[in-house]
Amino acid sequence: MRPTTGQVSFFEPNNMKISDEKSSSLIPNQVGGIATYKVEQKFSTDPTEGIYGFGQGQAGVMNYQGEIAHLQQRNAFIGVPVMISSRGYGIFWDNPAVTDVNVNAGHEEIIPAMQLFNNEGKPGGLTEQYFEDNNFEKLTATRTGGAIDYTWRNEKLPAGIAKKPFSIRFSGFIEAEKAGKEYV
Numbered sequence: 001m002r003p004t005t006g007q008v009s010f011f012e013p014n015n016m017k018i019s020d021e022k023s024s025s026l027i028p029n030q031v032g033g034i035a036t037y038k039v040e041q042k043f044s045t046d047p048t049e050g051i052y053g054f055g056q057g058q059a060g061v062m063n064y065q066g067e068i069a070h071l072q073q074r075n076a077f078i079g080v081p082v083m084i085s086s087r088g089y090g091i092f093w094d095n096p097a098v099t100d101v102n103v104n105a106g107h108e109e110i111i112p113a114m115q116l117f118n119n120e121g122k123p124g125g126l127t128e129q130y131f132e133d134n135n136f137e138k139l140t141a142t143r144t145g146g147a148i149d150y151t152w153r154n155e156k157l158p159a160g161i162a163k164k165p166f167s168i169r170f171s172g173f174i175e176a177e178k179a180g181k182e183y184v
Contacts (some may be wrong), residue, residue: 055080
């Protein structure tokens with residue numbers, strides 16, 4: 001473990017590095033109406049190795065190299081914080097929370113919702129304007145959203161927006177720095 005950051009590195013007995021924790025984050029979240037945190041951990045692995053595990057899911061992914069595993073207990077999804085490498089090692093961590101495990105997916109860090117402000121300057125998310133066309137002409141709904149972090153096939157769209165061609169305009173303000181951490 002790195003004493004200054006708390007990030008973990010894994011080594012073979014001959015001191016050859018197996019994997020690095022690139023970063024981790026706690027993002028304020030709501031689950032079942034209860035205030036909690038969403039955890040994200042990023043591991044650096046050899047891009048040629050296969051990474052397996054993370055429980056039972058319906059995502060159609062077997063090798064998570066270059067993917068994000070979302071660990072959450074829900075109907076037909078059983079998240080287990082275990083990853084197994086094709087190089088012969090495994091990592092288990094004790095974490096009962098909802099977690100996204102990023103294995104070299106290259107996704108940027110999500111800006112926490114409290115650093116996003118809508119058009120009126122209220123914290124909690126950007127103003128989202130939904131249009132029922134591709135040209136931003138037929139405004140159908142406006143709301144304040146949390147993070148711009150959509151899984152488009154599962155996103156709950158406002159009433160009046162079908163999963164056909166539509167457009168979304170995000171506007172508002174982003175706080176660029178919080179507690180010494182910079183966001184882009």
